[in-house]
Amino acid sequence: MTNAFRFQTVQAMLVEFGAARRLGALLRAQFPALTRLCVVTDAFLHKSGLLNPALADLAAHGWNATVIDDVIADPPEHIVLEATSRAQTAGVQIVLGLGGGSSMDVAKLIAVLAPQEQQTLADMYGVNKIVVSRLPLVQMPTTAGTGSEVTAVSIVTVGEAKKMGVVAPQLIADLAILDAELTLGLPRAATAATGIDAMVHAIEAYTSAHLKNPISDMLAVKALELLSRNLLPACESGQNREAREAMLLGATFAGQAFANSPVAAVHALAYPIGGIYHVPHGLSNALVLPHVLRFNAETAAHLYAELADVIMPGATGSAASKTQALIERLEQMIAATAIPARLRDVGIERSGLERMASDAMLQTRLLVNNPRPLTEDDALAIYSAAF
Numbered sequence: 001m002t003n004a005f006r007f008q009t010v011q012a013m014l015v016e017f018g019a020a021r022r023l024g025a026l027l028r029a030q031f032p033a034l035t036r037l038c039v040v041t042d043a044f045l046h047k048s049g050l051l052n053p054a055l056a057d058l059a060a061h062g063w064n065a066t067v068i069d070d071v072i073a074d075p076p077e078h079i080v081l082e083a084t085s086r087a088q089t090a091g092v093q094i095v096l097g098l099g100g101g102s103s104m105d106v107a108k109l110i111a112v113l114a115p116q117e118q119q120t121l122a123d124m125y126g127v128n129k130i131v132v133s134r135l136p137l138v139q140m141p142t143t144a145g146t147g148s149e150v151t152a153v154s155i156v157t158v159g160e161a162k163k164m165g166v167v168a169p170q171l172i173a174d175l176a177i178l179d180a181e182l183t184l185g186l187p188r189a190a191t192a193a194t195g196i197d198a199m200v201h202a203i204e205a206y207t208s209a210h211l212k213n214p215i216s217d218m219l220a221v222k223a224l225e226l227l228s229r230n231l232l233p234a235c236e237s238g239q240n241r242e243a244r245e246a247m248l249l250g251a252t253f254a255g256q257a258f259a260n261s262p263v264a265a266v267h268a269l270a271y272p273i274g275g276i277y278h279v280p281h282g283l284s285n286a287l288v289l290p291h292v293l294r295f296n297a298e299t300a301a302h303l304y305a306e307l308a309d310v311i312m313p314g315a316t317g318s319a320a321s322k323t324q325a326l327i328e329r330l331e332q333m334i335a336a337t338a339i340p341a342r343l344r345d346v347g348i349e350r351s352g353l354e355r356m357a358s359d360a361m362l363q364t365r366l367l368v369n370n371p372r373p374l375t376e377d378d379a380l381a382i383y384s385a386a387f
């Protein structure tokens with residue numbers, strides 16, 4: 001018997017190495033009547049020249065492009081609001097997110113905020129709170145990580161340190177363009193962190209407590225296969241086109257999976273690390289991943305064992321021993337990427353763990369999806385183990 005489920009994803013996806021070089025033509029074909037576009041990105045990417053071929057082709061095809069490049073990692077609310085008013089001033093008709101998850105998340109919110117005054121950002125936090133429609137939205141990731149190009153989620157830092165999500169179908173793009181050429185220059189540490197974020201999306205989608213469904217399962221399995229085989233090759237040789245293409249596809253599949261079967265305690269415990277200490281999102285996930293999996297192991301062993309078969313084909317033994325092997329393999333992979341492994345290695349002090357545990361408990365939207373219920377004491381124990 002299959003439980004009833006709903007699955008939604010991006011309407012169109014273009015997977016093409018080098019697509020950015022003909023972006024103007026691509027968008028002209030899909031949106032023939034529009035001219036004023038904004039490119040939402042961060043200052044580093046803008047200055048690096050990575051966007052130049054795309055910008056040149058946009059100009060060549062009659063696009064009047066406003067580059068909004070003030071996105072910062074873990075974007076705070078004021079960045080979203082300022083970017084929105086720039087887009088409004090420019091009379092933007094279509095929004096293009098071109099960057100990592102931070103840029104794409106801001107692009108989503110500009111697309112819903114810019115064309116109307118009926119609803120403010122403050123009214124949009126939570127699940128299905130958006131009541132307005134949006135401008136056309138196209139997403140082009142430059143990291144193989146968040147899957148934001150296909151999700152209905154945008155994550156904003158509210159106040160000093162709280163990461164809050166806007167989750168609504170309006171945030172799903174009209175078109176996601178996967179051009180792995182854009183990811184060739186992603187540095188090793190960012191490749192590792194964003195790649196592990198994507199693996200966590202697949203793992204948490206596969207074990208999600210409420211909305212787990214056969215389509216997300218299929219995507220999560222394929223994602224894990226691609227990501228686990230290509231993470232280290234992509235770290236070791238960034239210019240490896242095959243590895244980069246596999247990582248980008250894997251990250252997008254994982255995004256499609258968790259958009260419909262949402263992530264859980266790894267993300268809930270990662271958010272305070274990013275929110276308070278500004279540790280990159282993927283690294284925050286990597287730091288707690290093995291410890292959350294150990295916490296969940298008994299409850300979710302049958303599912304982890306299935307994922308062990310994906311990452312380690314031919315693994316034998318009981319579900320419990322496969323689960324153990326899976327956790328160890330993930331720890332080895334994280335170690336092999338050479339990103340920091342413990343909370344103390346990223347500037348966190350033991351005295352900070354209690355606040356982190358209490359902040360993590362605010363992520364109820366995520367915690368309800370965890371296969372095993374988790375209390376504040378459990379969160380503290382997990383952080384202590386990760387310390």
Ligand SMILES: NC(=O)c1ccc[n+]([C@@H]2O[C@H](COP(=O)([O-])OP(=O)(O)OC[C@H]3O[C@@H](n4cnc5c(N)ncnc54)[C@H](O)[C@@H]3O)[C@@H](O)[C@H]2O)c1
Binds near residue numbers: 099148151152190
């Ligand atoms: N919307 C979702 O579904 C979703 C899911 C997970 C995470 N997130 C959010 O996404 C954000 C993290 O996104 P991210 O991990 O992609 O990182 P990011 O967008 O914050 O970028 C991290 C850094 O990598 C650099 N970078 C990006 N692409 C590059 C490239 N090709 N070459 C060189 N440098 C490059 C950026 O300039 C930036 O300095 C967080 O705010 C997180 O909460 C959103």
Ligand SMILES: [Fe+2]
Binds near residue numbers: 146201281285
């Ligand atoms: Fe994530």
